[in-house]
Amino acid sequence: MNRDEAKAYIQTHATDILTRDKSGRGYVCPLCGSGSGKNGTGLTTKDRGGHFSCWAGCFTSADIFEIIGKQYHLNGFKDQLDKAAELFNIKIDNTASSYGQSQNRAKREPEKHTQTDYTTFFNEAQKHIQETTYHRGITEKTLERFKVGYIAAWKNPGNPQAPASPRLIIPTSPYSYIARSTDQNGNGSKIKAGELHLFNEEALTKSPQPVFIVEGEIDALSICDIGGEAVGLGGTSGKRLLLEALKANKPSQPLLLALDNDEPGKKAQAELAEELKKLNITFFEADIYGDHKDANEALTADKWGFSNAVYKELDNAAEAARAEKEAEKKQIQGEAVLFSLQDFLDRIKASRNAAAISTGFKSLDALLDGGLYAGLYVVGAVTSLGKTTLCLQIADNIASSGRDVLIVSLEMARDELIAKSISRLTFWKDAHENGSTQHAKTTRGILRGDYTKEEEQLITSSIADYSDIAASLYIEEGVGDIGIKEIKERVERHARITGRAPVVVVDYLQILAPNDPRATDKQNTDKAVMELKRLSRDFNTPVIAISSFNRDNYKSEVNLAAFKESGAIEYSSDVLIGLQYSGMNEDNAEAKLREIRQKNKERPLDEPIMIEAKILKNRNGRKDASAEFCFYPAFNTFTEARLKTRR
Numbered sequence: 001m002n003r004d005e006a007k008a009y010i011q012t013h014a015t016d017i018l019t020r021d022k023s024g025r026g027y028v029c030p031l032c033g034s035g036s037g038k039n040g041t042g043l044t045t046k047d048r049g050g051h052f053s054c055w056a057g058c059f060t061s062a063d064i065f066e067i068i069g070k071q072y073h074l075n076g077f078k079d080q081l082d083k084a085a086e087l088f089n090i091k092i093d094n095t096a097s098s099y100g101q102s103q104n105r106a107k108r109e110p111e112k113h114t115q116t117d118y119t120t121f122f123n124e125a126q127k128h129i130q131e132t133t134y135h136r137g138i139t140e141k142t143l144e145r146f147k148v149g150y151i152a153a154w155k156n157p158g159n160p161q162a163p164a165s166p167r168l169i170i171p172t173s174p175y176s177y178i179a180r181s182t183d184q185n186g187n188g189s190k191i192k193a194g195e196l197h198l199f200n201e202e203a204l205t206k207s208p209q210p211v212f213i214v215e216g217e218i219d220a221l222s223i224c225d226i227g228g229e230a231v232g233l234g235g236t237s238g239k240r241l242l243l244e245a246l247k248a249n250k251p252s253q254p255l256l257l258a259l260d261n262d263e264p265g266k267k268a269q270a271e272l273a274e275e276l277k278k279l280n281i282t283f284f285e286a287d288i289y290g291d292h293k294d295a296n297e298a299l300t301a302d303k304w305g306f307s308n309a310v311y312k313e314l315d316n317a318a319e320a321a322r323a324e325k326e327a328e329k330k331q332i333q334g335e336a337v338l339f340s341l342q343d344f345l346d347r348i349k350a351s352r353n354a355a356a357i358s359t360g361f362k363s364l365d366a367l368l369d370g371g372l373y374a375g376l377y378v379v380g381a382v383t384s385l386g387k388t389t390l391c392l393q394i395a396d397n398i399a400s401s402g403r404d405v406l407i408v409s410l411e412m413a414r415d416e417l418i419a420k421s422i423s424r425l426t427f428w429k430d431a432h433e434n435g436s437t438q439h440a441k442t443t444r445g446i447l448r449g450d451y452t453k454e455e456e457q458l459i460t461s462s463i464a465d466y467s468d469i470a471a472s473l474y475i476e477e478g479v480g481d482i483g484i485k486e487i488k489e490r491v492e493r494h495a496r497i498t499g500r501a502p503v504v505v506v507d508y509l510q511i512l513a514p515n516d517p518r519a520t521d522k523q524n525t526d527k528a529v530m531e532l533k534r535l536s537r538d539f540n541t542p543v544i545a546i547s548s549f550n551r552d553n554y555k556s557e558v559n560l561a562a563f564k565e566s567g568a569i570e571y572s573s574d575v576l577i578g579l580q581y582s583g584m585n586e587d588n589a590e591a592k593l594r595e596i597r598q599k600n601k602e603r604p605l606d607e608p609i610m611i612e613a614k615i616l617k618n619r620n621g622r623k624d625a626s627a628e629f630c631f632y633p634a635f636n637t638f639t640e641a642r643l644k645t646r647r
Contacts, residue, residue: 001090001091001092001093002092002093003081003092006081006084006085006090006092007081009088009090010064010065010081010084010085010088010090011050011063011064013088013237014050014052014063014064015027016088016235016236016237017064017087017088017192017196017235017237018030019189019190019235020264021189027052028189028190029054029055029058030067030071030159030191031054031058031059031067031070031071031159031162032054032058032162032163033162033165033181033189033191034054034055034058050063051063052064052067058070064084065077065080065081065084066080068080068083068084068087069083070159071158071159072158072159073158073159086195087192087195087196088196088237088240089195089196089240089241089244115175115194115195116157116175116194117174117175118171118174118175118176118177118193118194119174121169122147122149122169122171122177123147124149125149125150125151125169126144126147126148126149127149128149128150128151128152129143129144129148129149129150130150131150131152132150132152132166132168132182134150134166134168134182136218136221136222136296136299136300137222137225137296137299137300137303138218138221138222138225138299139225141225142221142224142225143221145224146170146171146200146221146224147171148168148169148170148171148221149168149169150166150167150168150169150182151166151167151169151179152166153165153166154166154167154169154179156179156191156193157193158191158193165181165183166181166182166183167179167180167181167182167191168180168181168182170199170217170218170221172194172197172198172199172217172232172234173194173195173197173201175194175195175197176192176193176194176195176196176197177192177193177194178190178191178192178193178199178217178234179191179192179193180217180218190217192234196234196237196238196241197234197241198231198232198233198234198238198241198242198245199217199220199231199232199233199234200220200224200229200230200231200232201231201245203229203230203231204231204245204246204249204251204252205249205251205252206252207229207252207253208252208253209228209229209253209314209318210229210253210254210255210256210284210313210314210317210318210321211229211230211231211251211253211254211255211256212228212229212230212231212255212256212257212258212286212288212295212310213230213231213233213242213255213256213257213258213259213272214230214231214232214233214258214259214260214294214295215232215233215234215235215236215238215259215260215265215268215294216232216233216234216235216260216294216295216296217232217234218232218295218296219232219260219294219295219296220232220295221296222295222296222298222299222306223258223295223310225299226299226303226306226307226310227307227310227311228310228311228314230258230295233259236259236264236265236268239268239271239272239275242272243272243275243279246276246279246281247279250281251281253321254282254283254284254317254320254321255276255281255282255283255284256283256284256285256286256313256314256317257269257272257273257283257284257285257286258285258286258288258289258295259272260293260294261289261292261293261294262293265294269285273285282321282324284313284316284317284320286313286317287309287313288306288309288310288313289309290305290309355370355371356368356369356370356371356372356373357371357372357373357398357401357403357503357542358370358371358372358397358398358401359371359372359394359397359398360393360394360396360397360398360400361394361397361627361629361638361640362640363627363628363640364613364627366627367613367615367618367621367622367625367626367627368575368615368618368621369620369621369622372398372503372542372544373542373620374536374537374539374540374541374542375533375536375537375542375543375574375575375619376529376532376533376536376543376545376572376573376574376575377542377543377544377545377573377574377575377577378509378529378544378545378546378547378563378569378573378575378576378577379391379544379545379546379547379577379578379579380546380547380548380549380558380562380563380569380576380577380578380579381549381558381578381579381580382549382580383548384633385579385580385581385611386579386611386631386633386638387508387546387579388411388412388507388508388546389420389631389633389636389637389638390579390613390629390638391505391507391544391546392407392417392420392421392505392636393421393424393636393637393638394505394544395407395473395503395505395544396421396424396469396473398472398503399469399470399472399473400468400469400472402472403472403502403503404472404473404474404494404498404500404502404503405472405473405474405502405503405504405505406474406476406490406491406494406502406503406504406505407473407474407475407476407505407507408476408478408482408487408490408504408505408506408507409475409476409477409478409507410477410478410482410506410507410508410511410512411507411508411511412477412507413477414475414477415447416443416447417475418466418475419443419446419447420443420636421466421636422441422446422459422462422463422466423440423441423442423443423445423446423635423636424635424636424637425462425465425466426439426440426441426446426455426458426459426462426635427440427632427635427636427637428637429458429461429462429465430458437605437606437635439452439454439455439458440458440606440635441455441458441459441635442605442634442635443636446459474494474502476490481513482512482513483512483513483514483515483528484512484515484527484528484531484532484535486513487504487506487532487535488531488535491504491535491539491541492539495539501539501540501541502541503541503542503543503544504532504535504536504541504542504543504544505543505544505545505546506532506543506544506545506546507546508545508546508547508548509525509528509529509545509546509547509548509569510525510547510548512524512525512528515527515528515531525568525569526568527568529545529568529569529572529573530568530572532545533572533573533574536574545573547563547569549562549563550562550563556590557580557584557585558578558579558580558584558614558616559578559616560576560616560617562578563576570617573617574618574619574620575615575617575618575619575621576615576616576617576618577613577614577615577616578613578614578616579611579612579613579614580611580612580614581593581596581609581610581611581612582610582611582612582628583610583612584612596609605632605634605635606632606634606635608630608631608632608639609630609631609632609633610628610629610630610631611628611629611630611631611638612626612627612628612629613626613627613628613629614626627640628640
């Protein structure tokens with residue numbers, strides 16, 4: 001964070017690095033230690049905790065930065081802020097700071113901080129541990145394990161002017177320790193020396209048993225003394241240090257949360273529990289204190305009862321962990337192919353009676369091994385080559401067999417699609433019944449509503465035929481407001497109500513509502529393709545998605561590169577079909593395209609354009625094969641043979 005953000009955070013969380021006094025209403029002064037007595041008043045807060053006053057007169061109405069300045073003899077605010085950030089374990093990004101610094105200053109090399117190695121000091125202090133009886137019920141063995149020592153006249157390295165006092169020295173790392181007052185009448189006020197560290201942090205990754213998380217170092221020592229393992233946060237502010245450690249390395253064992261049995265402790269434990277859930281770390285909330293405030297109080301009051309409570313929680317956690325591991329083992333075993341073989345055989349048996357869904361075009365069905373199966377079919381072509389018309393005609397053919405079809409139209413309105421289908425029917429009826437196409441109507445002609453008597457009769461008859469299939473057709477229209485989620489919900493609802501999922505046609509991929517508005521078009525198209533593939537699998541139904549081509553392929557033979565704007569189209573689809581003008585190849589594509597376009601300008605409405613449907617990919621059948629169609633753009637019609645007509 002930058003300097004302004006760091007300043008705001010530290011001001012808001014100032015009390016995180018202070019120790020509460022015995023009354024629980026104030027805090028221990030880090031300069032003189034006042035507030036450690038049973039009835040002593042240390043720091044009082046003003047302005048909702050923003051400023052503090054020491055009853056002994058060390059300072060009046062000082063904020064946390066002024067207090068740190070006095071404690072470590074730092075006069076400038078920059079130095080005070082840097083020291084505060086060190087105590088809070090915050091890294092300040094000076095390059096991103098909006099704090100009043102010039103660019104030249106920001107370019108200076110960062111200040112180097114050196115840490116004092118206290119190992120020699122710890123060894124010396126440990127030699128004197130027997131000079132005090134202030135062991136808080138912790139045995140010599142445990143004190144020796146954690147190199148806990150004693151200094152009869154300890155001087156605060158951060159405040160040399162403060163009077164010397166007897167202190168228990170509790171190492172938290174080679175570069176930090178807690179100096180805890182041994183005043184028998186006090187509450188054991190403590191001063192932190194060096195950078196903040198968790199007490200016994202290595203237990204997180206090395207402990208062979210579940211690890212208790214407690215607030216104080218003495219509390220952690222108390223649990224370790226009876227055979228458990230515990231990490232001390234050094235106060236509720238240590239939550240952040242713990243979470244950073246867990247993000248870096250996942251614990252080897254479950255965690256047992258046992259912060260202080262008071263309101264601040266309960267609040268901090270609830271917050272910590274929420275963060276652990278986000279990190280997906282196994283933890284339990286341990287009840288080991290009874291009516292006592294913390295682990296050390298419980299240890300000194302009833303060591304036997306406290307020990308039983310600790311081991312009960314350890315047993316419960318171990319049993320829960322074993323049960324969880326066993327459940328995971330069974331889940332993995334259940335995923336073995338052996339357990340799905342019967343489902344596989346059942347699906348094969350069911351598929352014997354499940355014929356392919358015909359597209360209505362024999363030549364195309366032959367290329368697709370009989371027709372459409374559950375899977376993702378992508379149909380692509382350049383603009384105005386009939387991809388929507390072909391898919392709409394296939395949808396009508398499927399609906400005529402009684403199978404429901406859901407058309408998701410993101411470009412054309414419902415009325416326009418209906419008019420296209422009726423236009424096709426007028427063309428067929430006029431050609432087959434009258435041997436002419438002079439009364440056949442275009443889409444625009446249908447929608448305009450200005451008909452001759454003969455045209456009206458033809459349209460009425462065509463609408464009657466269309467009504468026979470309309471009960472199986474469902475059109476969902478929308479521009480930019482329909483995405484994969486809405487399509488899935490629509491299919492799920494249809495399947496729930498009717499008992500069978502519809503065949504789905506999506507027109508077209510590239511204008512589906514984006515899954516993530518911040519992602520690129522390619523990323524959103526990739527996501528859409530993968531979700532449509534999943535939809536076809538989950539509902540065991542064919543999904544036909546219409547796709548545009550990238551512009552580099554407008555003047556070349558149709559190929560997989562045309563879909564390269566979305567790699568997922570090529571890799572996730574089951575079948576890829578590309579439409580192109582017949583006769584185009586790599587050698588003549590551009591010249592052929594110019595020739596065809598010129599002819600189209602002079603072509604009569606009932607003169608077809610020859611279109612080739614090329615199978616570019618077929619996961620379970622033929623590929624590099626094609627079917628040829630006659631395309632009548634004016635009448636929205638594809639046929640497999642020329643119609644003999646007269647005008």
